[in-house]
Amino acid sequence: MSSHHESILREPLITGDNITYSKITNDILVPVENKPNKAWWIGFIIASLGALMWVFSVGYTFWFGIGAWGLNKTVGWAWDITGFVWWVGIGHAGTLISAVLLLFRQNWRNSINRSAEAMTIFAVICAATYVGAHMGRVWLAYWALPLPNQFGSLWVNFNSPLVWDVFAISTYFSVSLLFWYTGLLPDIATIRDRATGLRRRVYSILSFGWNGSVKTWQRFEAVSLILAGVSTPLVLSVHTIVSMDFATSVIPGWHTTIFPPYFVAGAIFSGFAMVQTLLLIARKVMNFENYITMFHIESMNKIIMLTGSIVGVAYLTELFIAWYSVSEYEQYAFLNRVSGPYWWAYWTMMTCNVISPQLFWFKKIRTSIAASWVLSIVVNIGMWFERFVIIVTSLHRDYIPSSWAMFYPSVIDVTLFIGSIGVFFTLFLLFLRFLPAIAMAEVKLLVKSSSHQEKKQLIREDKVSKEEAEYYLESLNTYDSVPESDRELAKI
């Protein structure tokens, strides 16, 4: 029941005074119902220039072939697959937030799931374009599908992880889109019922005719729960399969059984970092401080710290197993990784992914917005380097020293990567402009149970013990959205 109060000891998930259902709608729809501000336009122009660069680079690659990239005979996979794995990994946090945290009944997910899911979809789009582009002849991409063909009915090889990947990524993309859009229906209906004219018509079509009756909501909740239930193993399977692209090969440095869990942890790690990067800005620019509170930021930082540590253990385990295997190829691959010509990439990865997240053990850093943002960027850089290190350093010195080579990216490699970031931000900014960035219906659920104003009311009415009230108010010290006067027992 909505009247169920949660323990006073829990941090509030909504802060601010006079939070009513209509205030939530008004606050969240400000960017959707008004003309965008200057910050949005500047961001959008820069991002769409990036997207144009991406269009050019992809066009160039399709026209001239994969030779446009810096690949050579020894290093046949480099920035393309690095970019692919990086983007897919970033996508995973969205599903984790919307599905896993729903199964665990983590209510703090309610205000960040929508934008995290949007991020998932846009990141997977970026990843998918890399897969398309690296096929070289993209117009033959359908060869990856199990279609009867004119080559004597030779079907695709279902034993190959690359074919698994085709199924995994396309399932993941379409199911994420479905999950996201189903969740959007009630919020689009809200926009529709407040709009007039053409806007109402457009949002009316998009809302599928949602009316919020009892039966609709009941089925909606059933659908959300089951989608969460199937998305959870799905997201784990997707990155497992991505890791098997490498792990089932015979390349030293790749064929290790630790890859699936290690990749999944890395994906959650980088995904949460990207959510943090986006939301810290969005909450500031769009005045969402009352809905995305310090508790959300701190919780995400804790997950970044945990998954960063898992990734760190995985790096060390890899080194240990390489030594323990007594296989000289394996040992050399790792020796070369740590101290070979790409040592700088390896140590950048180690610093960004293993050492820097450990700073989050300090509460001061964990609850500092500036530090969280900088560290989230550091993690994103580190995770890009992780994929680069795994892919390039394992390939560039193969079994015959005469064919050893280095990888130098071409201009197109660089513009394709920067361009894909442009595509991502273009889509994300359009999303912020046209759709509610916070799931309004889900946040409304929290008003009566976990908002600061309700908890304040409980304290005022002397329904909680003094110690508990003090504990609660003390936990608000890190909140930037709670004024000083709201943290003292005497003044409440």
Add this chain to the structure above:
Amino acid sequence: MSNTKYILAHFDDPDEMMYGIDKLQENNISIYDVFTPMPIHGIEAKLGIKRSRLPIAAFCFGITGTFTAISMIYYMLVYDWPMNIGGKPAFAMPNFVPITFEVTVLFCSFGMVFTFLFANHLFPGRAPRVMDLRATNDRFVIAIDPTENPYPDKINDLLKEAGAVEILHNERKYVSYE
């Protein structure tokens, strides 16, 4: 009597609305439907709405996906064109698990969501059958059919007592959307 098609009781608090439902039910007044901006937990039991059977549908779609994937792979790789890969058996079940799983999830999700949309008559372009525009924003609306409950004054009193902030006697069922 009047031309009232539906009586709409607006509440600005979900708990008061629940209390309103209790009040109406105590007086044997049937409720047509309730429109809310967010899911209300526990309302199904009150209104005697049965558990959704969507999970069963989801399971059926999922299992269909499982069998579709296994039979597709079996046909292609084992029956139609078995390949000799190092003398290993063509029916390499462990290798078929990932795709079988993905197709299961795909069928389950799409099947379930389309069933959900179908059951609720939701599709792009459908004219929204909305009784009150604020029901998707900040009002919790109980709709009562006056032909089944022909005592408007009693209903008014009951609802006011329960804390309704607004009571409308609408002459149209749905808000027009032309």
